[in-house]
Amino acid sequence: MFDFFGTLARATHSIDIGAVVARHGYTLSEQAREMWWSGDIDGEEHEAASASRDHYVAWQQERLLAMLATADVHPGEYERIRADLHAGRAERVLQVYDEVPAVLAELRRRGLYLAVCSNWDWDLDPAIDEVGLAGALDSVMSSAWAGARKPHPRIFERTLEQVRPHVGGALDALEPAEVLFVGDTWGPDVEGPLAAGMQPAYLERDGHWPDSTLPDSPPAPDVVPRLRDLRDVLDLC
Secondary structure (H helix, E strand, O other), rough: EOOEOOOOOEEEOOHHHHHHHOOOOOOOOHHHHHHHHOOOOOEEEEHHOOHHHHHHHHHHHHHHHHHHHHHHOHHHHHHHEEEEEHHHHHHEEEEOOOOHHHHHHHHHHHOOOOOEEEOOOOOOHHHHHOOOOOHOOEEEHHHHHHEEEEOOHHHHHHHHHHHHHOOOOOOOOOOOOEEEEEEHHHHHHHHHHHHHOEEEEOOOOOOOOOOOOOOOOOOOOOOOOEEOOOOHHHHHH
16 A cells, blocks of 8 residues: 555645746745645545535635635635646656566565555545556546545555455455555555554655654664665565
8 A cells, every 4th residue: 555645656846836926926934834734734634525526626725715714815816826827737747766667566576555645635546547557447436435544544544444345355354454555655655554553664865855744763663664665665565
Protein backbone atom coordinates (compact mmCIF):
# COMPACT_ATOMS: atom_id res chain seq x y z
CA MET A 1 0.00 0.00 0.00
CA PHE A 2 1.51 3.29 -1.14
CA ASP A 3 1.03 6.96 -0.59
CA PHE A 4 0.86 8.79 -3.94
CA PHE A 5 2.39 12.28 -3.87
CA GLY A 6 6.03 12.31 -2.81
CA THR A 7 6.11 8.50 -2.90
CA LEU A 8 5.12 7.46 -6.42
CA ALA A 9 4.98 10.85 -8.14
CA ARG A 10 5.94 14.51 -7.78
CA ALA A 11 4.93 17.84 -9.25
CA THR A 12 7.40 19.27 -11.73
CA HIS A 13 5.19 22.35 -12.16
CA SER A 14 2.55 23.44 -9.70
CA ILE A 15 0.70 26.46 -8.40
CA ASP A 16 1.71 27.97 -5.06
CA ILE A 17 -1.29 29.33 -3.21
CA GLY A 18 0.86 31.78 -1.25
CA ALA A 19 2.25 33.25 -4.48
CA VAL A 20 -1.27 33.63 -5.92
CA VAL A 21 -2.47 35.45 -2.81
CA ALA A 22 0.66 37.65 -2.87
CA ARG A 23 -0.08 38.72 -6.47
CA HIS A 24 -3.30 40.19 -5.11
CA GLY A 25 -1.45 42.12 -2.42
CA TYR A 26 -1.93 39.85 0.58
CA THR A 27 0.32 37.65 2.71
CA LEU A 28 -0.62 34.13 3.66
CA SER A 29 0.88 33.03 6.95
CA GLU A 30 2.81 29.78 7.22
CA GLN A 31 0.11 28.53 9.58
CA ALA A 32 -2.60 29.24 7.02
CA ARG A 33 -0.60 27.55 4.26
CA GLU A 34 -0.15 24.48 6.45
CA MET A 35 -3.86 24.46 7.25
CA TRP A 36 -4.68 24.48 3.55
CA TRP A 37 -2.15 21.79 2.70
CA SER A 38 -2.97 19.40 5.53
CA GLY A 39 -6.70 19.96 5.80
CA ASP A 40 -6.51 21.16 9.38
CA ILE A 41 -9.11 23.88 8.76
CA ASP A 42 -11.78 21.20 9.01
CA GLY A 43 -9.82 18.46 10.74
CA GLU A 44 -9.06 14.97 9.50
CA GLU A 45 -12.71 13.98 8.95
CA HIS A 46 -15.04 15.27 6.25
CA GLU A 47 -17.54 12.45 5.76
CA ALA A 48 -20.41 14.69 4.63
CA ALA A 49 -18.21 16.28 1.97
CA SER A 50 -17.50 12.85 0.46
CA ALA A 51 -21.09 12.14 -0.59
CA SER A 52 -20.27 13.16 -4.18
CA ARG A 53 -17.78 15.10 -6.25
CA ASP A 54 -20.05 18.17 -6.10
CA HIS A 55 -20.17 17.97 -2.30
CA TYR A 56 -16.41 17.65 -2.12
CA VAL A 57 -15.68 20.55 -4.48
CA ALA A 58 -18.08 22.76 -2.51
CA TRP A 59 -16.26 21.80 0.71
CA GLN A 60 -12.92 22.68 -0.87
CA GLN A 61 -14.28 26.10 -1.79
CA GLU A 62 -15.48 26.64 1.78
CA ARG A 63 -11.98 25.79 3.03
CA LEU A 64 -10.45 28.24 0.58
CA LEU A 65 -12.73 31.08 1.67
CA ALA A 66 -12.00 30.33 5.34
CA MET A 67 -8.28 30.48 4.64
CA LEU A 68 -8.55 33.74 2.70
CA ALA A 69 -10.51 35.22 5.60
CA THR A 70 -7.61 34.40 7.96
CA ALA A 71 -5.37 36.46 5.64
CA ASP A 72 -7.82 39.41 5.77
CA VAL A 73 -8.37 39.20 2.01
CA HIS A 74 -11.15 41.53 0.90
CA PRO A 75 -14.21 39.51 -0.17
CA GLY A 76 -14.17 41.34 -3.47
CA GLU A 77 -10.90 39.54 -4.29
CA TYR A 78 -12.16 36.04 -3.55
CA GLU A 79 -13.42 35.22 -7.03
CA ARG A 80 -10.31 36.52 -8.77
CA ILE A 81 -8.07 34.44 -6.51
CA ARG A 82 -10.24 31.36 -7.09
CA ALA A 83 -9.96 31.88 -10.84
CA ASP A 84 -6.17 32.17 -10.64
CA LEU A 85 -5.94 28.97 -8.60
CA HIS A 86 -8.19 27.11 -11.04
CA ALA A 87 -6.02 28.21 -13.96
CA GLY A 88 -2.90 27.16 -12.08
CA ARG A 89 -4.27 23.68 -11.37
CA ALA A 90 -4.89 23.23 -15.08
CA GLU A 91 -1.18 23.94 -15.70
CA ARG A 92 0.09 21.57 -13.00
CA VAL A 93 2.41 18.83 -14.23
CA LEU A 94 2.77 15.56 -12.33
CA GLN A 95 5.56 13.10 -13.08
CA VAL A 96 6.33 9.61 -11.81
CA TYR A 97 9.64 9.05 -10.04
CA ASP A 98 12.07 7.30 -12.37
CA GLU A 99 12.35 3.98 -10.55
CA VAL A 100 8.66 3.55 -9.71
CA PRO A 101 7.30 1.74 -12.83
CA ALA A 102 9.99 -0.96 -12.72
CA VAL A 103 9.58 -1.47 -8.96
CA LEU A 104 5.79 -1.82 -9.22
CA ALA A 105 6.18 -4.26 -12.11
CA GLU A 106 8.60 -6.38 -10.08
CA LEU A 107 6.33 -6.40 -7.03
CA ARG A 108 3.47 -7.55 -9.22
CA ARG A 109 5.67 -10.25 -10.73
CA ARG A 110 6.21 -11.51 -7.18
CA GLY A 111 2.46 -11.81 -6.74
CA LEU A 112 1.84 -8.82 -4.49
CA TYR A 113 -1.35 -6.77 -4.61
CA LEU A 114 -0.63 -3.05 -5.02
CA ALA A 115 -2.86 -0.32 -3.60
CA VAL A 116 -2.68 3.45 -3.23
CA CYS A 117 -4.02 5.20 -0.12
CA SER A 118 -3.59 8.95 -0.54
CA ASN A 119 -4.60 12.27 0.97
CA TRP A 120 -5.79 13.73 -2.34
CA ASP A 121 -8.79 15.39 -3.91
CA TRP A 122 -11.64 13.76 -5.82
CA ASP A 123 -9.57 13.39 -8.98
CA LEU A 124 -6.94 10.89 -7.84
CA ASP A 125 -7.65 8.53 -10.75
CA PRO A 126 -6.85 11.21 -13.39
CA ALA A 127 -3.65 12.07 -11.48
CA ILE A 128 -2.56 8.43 -11.58
CA ASP A 129 -3.41 8.32 -15.28
CA GLU A 130 -1.36 11.48 -15.84
CA VAL A 131 1.82 9.89 -14.49
CA GLY A 132 1.27 6.67 -16.43
CA LEU A 133 0.50 4.32 -13.53
CA ALA A 134 -3.12 3.45 -14.27
CA GLY A 135 -2.31 -0.13 -15.27
CA ALA A 136 0.37 -0.62 -12.64
CA LEU A 137 -1.87 -0.50 -9.55
CA ASP A 138 -4.69 -2.75 -8.38
CA SER A 139 -6.69 -0.45 -6.05
CA VAL A 140 -6.84 3.28 -5.40
CA MET A 141 -8.32 5.12 -2.41
CA SER A 142 -8.42 8.90 -1.98
CA SER A 143 -9.18 10.66 1.27
CA ALA A 144 -11.79 12.60 -0.70
CA TRP A 145 -13.78 9.38 -1.21
CA ALA A 146 -13.10 7.92 2.23
CA GLY A 147 -14.30 11.00 4.11
CA ALA A 148 -11.16 11.13 6.24
CA ARG A 149 -7.51 12.02 5.76
CA LYS A 150 -4.55 9.98 6.94
CA PRO A 151 -3.74 9.33 9.76
CA HIS A 152 -7.47 8.90 10.56
CA PRO A 153 -8.25 5.16 10.81
CA ARG A 154 -11.23 5.36 8.46
CA ILE A 155 -9.18 5.79 5.29
CA PHE A 156 -7.09 2.70 6.12
CA GLU A 157 -10.25 0.71 6.89
CA ARG A 158 -11.85 1.80 3.61
CA THR A 159 -8.72 0.83 1.66
CA LEU A 160 -8.64 -2.61 3.29
CA GLU A 161 -12.34 -3.08 2.53
CA GLN A 162 -11.59 -2.32 -1.10
CA VAL A 163 -8.62 -4.70 -1.24
CA ARG A 164 -9.87 -7.74 0.69
CA PRO A 165 -12.27 -9.21 -1.91
CA HIS A 166 -9.39 -9.31 -4.40
CA VAL A 167 -6.83 -11.09 -2.23
CA GLY A 168 -8.85 -13.97 -0.89
CA GLY A 169 -12.52 -13.40 -1.50
CA ALA A 170 -13.60 -13.04 2.13
CA LEU A 171 -13.91 -9.67 3.85
CA ASP A 172 -11.61 -10.88 6.64
CA ALA A 173 -9.07 -12.55 4.33
CA LEU A 174 -6.46 -9.84 4.78
CA GLU A 175 -5.17 -8.75 8.17
CA PRO A 176 -3.64 -5.26 8.59
CA ALA A 177 -0.38 -6.88 9.77
CA GLU A 178 0.01 -8.37 6.28
CA VAL A 179 0.20 -4.88 4.73
CA LEU A 180 3.38 -2.92 4.12
CA PHE A 181 2.56 0.80 3.92
CA VAL A 182 5.11 3.04 2.16
CA GLY A 183 4.92 6.82 2.40
CA ASP A 184 6.99 9.97 2.79
CA THR A 185 5.24 11.86 5.61
CA TRP A 186 5.66 10.48 9.12
CA GLY A 187 2.31 11.39 10.68
CA PRO A 188 -0.01 10.18 7.92
CA ASP A 189 2.20 7.41 6.51
CA VAL A 190 3.87 5.94 9.60
CA GLU A 191 1.85 6.80 12.70
CA GLY A 192 -1.46 6.19 10.90
CA PRO A 193 -0.55 2.74 9.53
CA LEU A 194 1.06 1.72 12.84
CA ALA A 195 -2.14 2.58 14.71
CA ALA A 196 -4.08 0.58 12.09
CA GLY A 197 -1.88 -2.47 12.70
CA MET A 198 0.13 -2.23 9.47
CA GLN A 199 3.90 -2.32 8.94
CA PRO A 200 5.04 1.14 7.75
CA ALA A 201 8.20 2.10 5.89
CA TYR A 202 9.32 5.74 5.75
CA LEU A 203 10.54 7.08 2.40
CA GLU A 204 13.13 9.88 2.55
CA ARG A 205 14.22 10.74 -0.96
CA ASP A 206 17.20 13.00 -1.63
CA GLY A 207 15.97 16.57 -1.24
CA HIS A 208 12.97 15.44 0.83
CA TRP A 209 10.99 18.45 1.98
CA PRO A 210 11.05 19.22 5.73
CA ASP A 211 8.62 16.85 7.43
CA SER A 212 7.09 18.71 10.37
CA THR A 213 5.45 15.46 11.54
CA LEU A 214 8.76 13.61 12.02
CA PRO A 215 9.41 13.07 15.76
CA ASP A 216 12.71 14.06 17.34
CA SER A 217 13.34 10.43 18.32
CA PRO A 218 11.70 8.17 15.73
CA PRO A 219 11.65 4.38 16.18
CA ALA A 220 14.72 2.43 15.11
CA PRO A 221 14.97 1.24 11.47
CA ASP A 222 14.22 -2.33 12.51
CA VAL A 223 10.81 -1.07 13.70
CA VAL A 224 10.15 1.44 10.91
CA PRO A 225 12.49 0.90 7.92
CA ARG A 226 13.89 4.05 6.29
CA LEU A 227 14.01 4.02 2.49
CA ARG A 228 15.94 6.25 0.06
CA ASP A 229 13.85 5.42 -2.99
CA LEU A 230 11.23 2.87 -3.91
CA ARG A 231 13.81 0.24 -4.93
CA ASP A 232 14.45 -0.37 -1.23
CA VAL A 233 10.94 -1.82 -1.01
CA LEU A 234 12.11 -4.85 -2.98
CA ASP A 235 14.41 -5.89 -0.11
CA LEU A 236 11.56 -5.57 2.39
CA CYS A 237 9.32 -7.84 0.32
